[in-house]
Each structure stands twice: as structure tokens, then as C-alpha cells.
Amino acid sequence: MSYCANIRTLTKIEPQSLFKALADAGEQIVVTSSEFPCLHFGTFKYALRGVEVNQEENGYEVRAFSMSSMADYQLFPKVVCAIQELTGGDVYDEDSDKPLKYPKKRFGLKWRREQTEGSWNITCALIKNSDEPIIMNGLFAPFIIGKGLLNAYSIDLDNPTGGEDYKRLGYFLFSNQWAVKDMTSTASQLAISNPKNKKQKLSLSMISLKNGKVCDFEYVSYADLICIMNQDNNDMALARFKYLAHILPLDKFRHIDEWQYVLKEPLTKEDFDDMLADTKVYQEDDFFAESSWSGVCFKGDVQYLSESGHQLAIPSEFKKTKENAQIEGQKAPEYIIWSNDFALFFDVHPCLLNETIADKESSIRDFREQTSDKYGLIEIEEGHTKAGNHFCYNLMKAHEENGVIYQLTMLVQADSDVMVIACAGIEEGVTGQREAIVFELERRKNNVRFEDDSIVGWNKDPYDENIKTGFLMNLAEQAEYDSMFPSHPLSQLRELVRFIVEKN
Numbered sequence: 001m002s003y004c005a006n007i008r009t010l011t012k013i014e015p016q017s018l019f020k021a022l023a024d025a026g027e028q029i030v031v032t033s034s035e036f037p038c039l040h041f042g043t044f045k046y047a048l049r050g051v052e053v054n055q056e057e058n059g060y061e062v063r064a065f066s067m068s069s070m071a072d073y074q075l076f077p078k079v080v081c082a083i084q085e086l087t088g089g090d091v092y093d094e095d096s097d098k099p100l101k102y103p104k105k106r107f108g109l110k111w112r113r114e115q116t117e118g119s120w121n122i123t124c125a126l127i128k129n130s131d132e133p134i135i136m137n138g139l140f141a142p143f144i145i146g147k148g149l150l151n152a153y154s155i156d157l158d159n160p161t162g163g164e165d166y167k168r169l170g171y172f173l174f175s176n177q178w179a180v181k182d183m184t185s186t187a188s189q190l191a192i193s194n195p196k197n198k199k200q201k202l203s204l205s206m207i208s209l210k211n212g213k214v215c216d217f218e219y220v221s222y223a224d225l226i227c228i229m230n231q232d233n234n235d236m237a238l239a240r241f242k243y244l245a246h247i248l249p250l251d252k253f254r255h256i257d258e259w260q261y262v263l264k265e266p267l268t269k270e271d272f273d274d275m276l277a278d279t280k281v282y283q284e285d286d287f288f289a290e291s292s293w294s295g296v297c298f299k300g301d302v303q304y305l306s307e308s309g310h311q312l313a314i315p316s317e318f319k320k321t322k323e324n325a326q327i328e329g330q331k332a333p334e335y336i337i338w339s340n341d342f343a344l345f346f347d348v349h350p351c352l353l354n355e356t357i358a359d360k361e362s363s364i365r366d367f368r369e370q371t372s373d374k375y376g377l378i379e380i381e382e383g384h385t386k387a388g389n390h391f392c393y394n395l396m397k398a399h400e401e402n403g404v405i406y407q408l409t410m411l412v413q414a415d416s417d418v419m420v421i422a423c424a425g426i427e428e429g430v431t432g433q434r435e436a437i438v439f440e441l442e443r444r445k446n447n448v449r450f451e452d453d454s455i456v457g458w459n460k461d462p463y464d465e466n467i468k469t470g471f472l473m474n475l476a477e478q479a480e481y482d483s484m485f486p487s488h489p490l491s492q493l494r495e496l497v498r499f500i501v502e503k504n
Helices: 015-024 070-087 109-130 147-152 165-179 241-246 269-282 360-370 433-444 479-484 489-503
Strands: 002-008 029-035 038-043 051-056 059-065 090-093 134-137 142-145 187-194 197-210 225-230 235-240 253-255 261-263 302-307 310-315 335-338 342-352 375-384 390-400 403-414 417-427 449-451 454-456
Touching (some): 015 029, 015 070, 038 070, 051 070, 070 090, 070 109, 187 225, 197 269, 225 269, 235 241, 310 417, 310 489, 342 489, 360 375, 390 489, 403 489, 417 489, 433 479
Parallel strands (some): 197 225
Antiparallel strands (some): 002 059, 002 090, 302 310, 403 417, 449 454
């Protein structure tokens, strides 16, 4: 999410002439990208995300990002006006065909407040509804905002700009952006590649031991995976970065956002050995399992499961777990798909003998009566498989410690019995993208709006508009957006339903 202004002109400028014009106007800036087609810079000591200037065919686009610091928003109009003065071009607001007569007035104090408050409102709404942290690019390094960080600053997700706490958190974020600027991080040039697709890589944030000592670093920086490596004996382990808090000895670190940490005191070899052992707990056999699969749909190949004398065709992409396997201390599901975007956990439960399946309306009523507010209903549908077997399924979501988990329960009639299928899906890697993009699309269509410091139109019950409480479905979870996000776990669960209907 961002805000753009366009200066339409055929006059070309050199980056240094823009930087000099800003300096002459009293601006102290730090530049992280100094050549077109894209310049990136920010105000010294106060920038969080900075300002971007992109060279285009008809002029220049100046971009301010959501969740920027007040200094970023103050710099934005100064950059716009500097380019206008250098080129003599006209300034256009985003999505407008009329030039602005007074750009400085348009992007004044009121605009800056709107951008600041709007950014916080949208970010908190997305975190609340997706239950996932949001990863953003800062001027120097990524920063991550989630419920843990917001709670630490007593920020109300329903009213994030109602007090001074969000200003304190904003200061915390941009001051840490500058604090880590010159620190030694755990970032590395190393990455692991998918053996089936060499272009697909996962970046590594690495903590190493060499000659019995932990190699120097000052903060643990974000990457796809955290790597703990003993170079003395080549023992190593990898885990997804979101599990970092379960791996580090937190008494020796201080957090700089939701997931990243600065080292407060040196780590001992004993600390390192514990970290290595803990990382192995969260290590996956194959971080690219099934990642060569496009995710748009299952390929169509089947494998057959048997339960109580009945057969069920499921996608061949599901891999059977090892006997007695566990995930986070719990018995693992019978079948799993892992990818870098999502994970699906699949089980077939014992058949319900001599039973029939309830209809859709009864199933909706049973859900309302028997399910707690921890769960949110997304859809319940019924029909017949290709072979003529009656089925009914429900899709719902639940709050879990590490975010939102989507759950599918599907009942399929098999003669006089009912087969019970359960599948859960979680989002891996960078999360919250579906919600962020759809929120902006729906906002532009005026389906979502801010009203009295609350967001109207984003959440709704799929079957009863009068229900306003509980863990409600959001607009991003509508089936119409599955094609935009084929690798999202919700999209995959709906695709699994279609597969089972077609193949059984």
C-alpha cells in the first residue's frame, strides 16, 4: 500500500540535481538508491520507509509508503515540489486527471494526518483479521508488525490511533531502523535452492559457531529461514523465521519488532548448542515439498485411501507422514503437503456407520449452536460427487497461537455410511498479502470505509447480515479471490473440495 503523485513532463533531470535541490531547501537526506529508474531516500535519523521516485515515460512518480514515519510524509510534498520546479511539469494526484494548483496545500498537515492514521487503521485491521504479522521494507532493513508488538504498546486493534501509544511505537520502529543501519546482522548471501526449480530460493539468516565461539553479530535480521550452523563439525539446522522466538535465548536479546532481535550480551557455546537443538525441532524434511506444483490446482493424479471398506480418491500430492510423527508435540496428521506458501494437513476419520448427511440449512444451524466464537464460518455447501454420492462440507477459520488456521470438514455418503474428511491449511512464508491487496481493492470500490474510527464493510457473516460479533469472515476470504491467490491455503482447500467431488 502506498500513495503516489505524478509530475508529468518530458524534461529529464539528473538524480544529483534533485538531491541538491532538497539540500538547498534545508533537507538532510540519506540515499539508498541513487540512480534512475528508481531513487530511494529518506530524512536523516527520522525516516522509516523513505520516499521513492520512479522515472516513467511521461515524467516522474513520487511514492510515499503506508506505515511511514511523519518525517517520510513531510518529505513527500517537498520532493514533489522540487521535481515540479526542476522540470516545470504539472502535478497530478493519484487516480486524478486534473493537475493540482497547490501541491503544497494538498499534501499539507491534514494529508499527513490522514496518511498516518489511515496506515495504522489498515495495518491493524489486517493484523486483526488475518492474525498474522505484516512484513514491510524499511529504508535500510525490513520491519515486522504483529499482535505481540501492538500488545506491548497497549495498542487497541479496534482503535489504533486513539491515543499516544501508536506514536510511541512509530518512534520505536524508526529509531530501530536507524539503530541497525550500521550493525552487523545475521543476513547472508546464502540461500537454498529448490532442486526441481533452481530459480526458487529461500534466503538464510545465519548464526554460526566456529572454533568453539559464536561468530560475531549484533542483530538477527529477517530472512525466509533461520540457519544455525556449527562450522566445527558441519552440524546445522534450518527453521522458518517465524519460529525464531522459540529458538533464541530471549534473556540475551531485545526485540526490535515482532520477529527481529538485537543481541544484548554474548552467546555462549551452551546457548548455541541449545539453539541448534531447538531449531531441529522446527526443521522440515523438505522446505520445497511440492513447491514445483503451481498451486493453481491439483494435477489430477490420485491415490486411494480405505476406511471401513470404502475407498476415497485424494490428490497424489499428499505425502504420508512417518509412523508416530509429531508436530509441536501433537500426533501428526496422516497426510501432509508442505510448500513455501502453505501447508495442508489431511486425515480421514473413522466412518459414521449407518448415518446420513444433514442438509445445508441444518448444518449452518448446527454450526451456530455448537461452535464457539474462536471459530469463524466461511462457507457451508452440499451437493453430489461425480459418482452421485451426497456430500456436505464446511469451511471455517480459527484463532491459533501462531495465526489463523483454515479448516475443512467434508462428509461424503458411502452406501449406508458417511466418510469423514478433515483438512487444515496454514499460510507459510510472507503472510497477510491476500488481505492487504483485497482490502485496498475493496476500499477503492467503496465496499470498505472508515467510519467513526472503525472499519465498516470488511467483515461479514456469509449467511446472516445481522450477525456482527465473533470471528467473522472478511472480504478477502471470498471464493472470487482464490484465482488471484492460488497458493493461499483457503484457495487450496476449496480446490481440494473440487478434486474430491470430481474423483469420487
